[in-house]
Amino acid sequence: MTDKKRGLGKIKGFTIQFLPYSEIRDLNSDERIKKILNIILTNNILILQGRLIPTEEARLIGDTMAMVGYVKEFKGIELAVISGNDKEGFFGKMTKGLANAIAGGDFSAMTIIGPATIVKEMKRNPKKIELLLNR
Amino acid sequence: MEIKIFKNFFKRVFSNLFNNKKEIKLGFYGPPNAGKTSLANRICKDFTGEEIGTVSKIPHETRSVQFKEKVEISFKGKKMTFKMIDTPGIATKIDYEDFLKFKVSKKDAKNRAKEATQGVIESIKWLDDMDMVVVVLDATENPYNQVNITIIGNLVARKIPVLIVANKIDLKKTDIKKIEAAFPEYEVVGISAKYGDNLEEFYESIFKLSKKV
Numbered sequence: 294m295t296d297k298k299r300g301l302g303k304i305k306g307f308t309i310q311f312l313p314y315s316e317i318r319d320l321n322s323d324e325r326i327k328k329i330l331n332i333i334l335t336n337n338i339l340i341l342q343g344r345l346i347p348t349e350e351a352r353l354i355g356d357t358m359a360m361v362g363y364v365k366e367f368k369g370i371e372l373a374v375i376s377g378n379d380k381e382g383f384f385g386k387m388t389k390g391l392a393n394a395i396a397g398g399d400f401s402a403m404t405i406i407g408p409a410t411i412v413k414e415m416k417r418n419p420k421k422i423e424l425l426l427n428r
Numbered sequence: 429m430e431i432k433i434f435k436n437f438f439k440r441v442f443s444n445l446f447n448n449k450k451e452i453k454l455g456f457y458g459p460p461n462a463g464k465t466s467l468a469n470r471i472c473k474d475f476t477g478e479e480i481g482t483v484s485k486i487p488h489e490t491r492s493v494q495f496k497e498k499v500e501i502s503f504k505g506k507k508m509t510f511k512m513i514d515t516p517g518i519a520t521k522i523d524y525e526d527f528l529k530f531k532v533s534k535k536d537a538k539n540r541a542k543e544a545t546q547g548v549i550e551s552i553k554w555l556d557d558m559d560m561v562v563v564v565l566d567a568t569e570n571p572y573n574q575v576n577i578t579i580i581g582n583l584v585a586r587k588i589p590v591l592i593v594a595n596k597i598d599l600k601k602t603d604i605k606k607i608e609a610a611f612p613e614y615e616v617v618g619i620s621a622k623y624g625d626n627l628e629e630f631y632e633s634i635f636k637l638s639k640k641v
Contacts, residue, residue: 347581354520354578355552358545361522369521372574409521417572419610 307336307411314343314400322349326356329406333370334360338407338424343399344374353406371412373422376402451498452641453557454510454634457583458564459575460487460517460544463595465494466621467564468514472496474627480514486530488544490516493554503631508638515554516547518575555582559641560589562634567594567618568601571610580611589640591633594618597625 310332317325326349332339345353350372357370376399405415405422416423456464469479481494496512524534524541532540561583565571583590592611594604598620608616617633619626 347578347585350574350578351552351555351582354518354575355549357520358522358548361545362542368523369519372520374574374577409523415574416570417574418570419572 307338307407310337310339312339312341314341317341322352325349326353329353330356330360333406333408334364334367336408336411338405338412341404341406344376344402344404366410368409370406371409371415371424372404372406373415373417374402374404375417375422451509451511452638453513453559455513455515455554455558455561456564457515457551457555457561457579458517459566459569459573460519461485462517462564462566462569463621464517464564465490465514467562467593467595467619468494468496468512470621470624470627471501472499472512475499475501480512486527486532486540488517488519488522488527488540488547490514491540491543491547492516493547493550501631501634503628503635506635508635513554513558515551516544518548518551518579519544520575522548552582555586555588558583558586558588560591560637562591562593564593564595564621565607567596567604567607568599571607576610580614589637590614591637592616593630595621598623 312329312332317328320328325345329339329341330353344350353370353372360367361369405424407415407424411427412424413427414425416425456468458464465481465483469481469483472478472480476496476499478496480496481490483489493516494514496514499510499512501508501510522541522544524537527537527540528534563576563579563583565576580590580592592607592614594602594607594616596602597604597618602618604616604618615633617626617630619630
């Protein structure tokens, strides 16, 4: 895909795309990250059912950074994960997340990823995620 | 039989020697401008007389991994040798225009942004090489930042012992309890790397954590 097609120049609008976990369940880590970045690079805010495993999240950040400066106007992403039960604490969720990842996804979680050109900030607290958009 | 006893004796002696002299790779991770280099500098200055890197108000001052080898920390009669590894701050976005606010020229800002992106990639690659990690968070900022969660999640996945440091306790906006609430499974030590406040508790926790390595 060329930079022109991605159209990250002047932001005229954006769409919110929902991706059910079934769409990435059978993909390997490389394919998952490629799919996510392709959605983000076409000015979409992605709402993913479930979450990536921590190593995939780190990989997503690394691959995102590799694209900054190479894809026109791309400045990176904003990313937030919210999970169903916050009483467990992050470690509980992470452990559960790893177990769920093996079993096929943590469905109680939701991941929101948006291009930094559109999403200025994602404010997260245990109960909610707020998206502040760039004008 | 005698040979076996002899062999075991030497094995034990050399193993002890090796363990005592073993350098623990201690990484400093966290988001940009949390005070990783300030803390690493404070420790290095206290025990070697030299600093590890430069600090600045401009985010992403550390853009490549910096080391200080054979840092022998003495605390309450105990001694341990560390290889200090100060890493660039991990971020999900880097915009060169953010650096312009700090009166950096456009050319330098673009260059800084490019180096900062490489720094993030380098930090992530180095996760595999750590023996233990201090995650440095700015206690005046919201801890529920995905970068913090991703860093800790990756350390958990790699079974690397973690200590969370809530830095900048000298500032009014500091909220250590918020960090403790966000990461209840971890010990959180509040410090001021800038003024050296509460480092005793930090060293105590580091020595305690090193037992898990």
